[in-house]
Amino acid sequence: MHDLTGFQRDLLYVIAGMDEPHGLAIKEELEEYYESEIHHGRLYPNLDTIVDKGLVEKGQLDQRTNFYTVTRRGRRELEARREWENQYVDFE
Template sequence: MPNGRTAWIELTAFQRDCLEAVTRLERTHIPAREPAIIDELERAYPSVTRTRLDPNLRVVVGRGLLEKQRLEANQDEYPLTDDGRALLIQRAEHLAVACEISATDSDAVDSNARARGEGNG
């Protein structure tokens, strides 16, 4: 991309899902360590393993979308970088336009989910 950011389409679906999993963990204040990322990914990938996760995290780190921070006891944490957050926001805005909703219009999203029978109400 002209601004140096990685395009969404340059990532595999699994790598994009890794970014989304890290974002969900950060939103709930859970450190984005490999076991927690695997737990998040198991919803879509029931048999995800560290063997599959590690090389994909290296790619996402290499593209500057996650940062690898070495912690105690040989544990790594993978916080989202500003570029990673910007890429996710750009994607959310793109999907919001495609769905003709505001990216921050949670009422529209909730009402659409209820209309499909996905809501709690």
């Protein structure tokens, strides 16, 4: 996870928090968070990167629509990231 960009980490978090989201749903969620438009040319290459790294799997809903799910490796990476963050920021 340390070699991901902040945007790629955000993609991973969004996918983990949704049930098999498709690209447009991920895009809308991030646009709401960033309060700005996310272009397809930014979204899909970064989704492909996290798929290629084995953190996310891409499935096909139909000929035009893919969905994404976090892999076991992706979940482990998210858990490790949370543990690392909690060393520095603990709100409890």
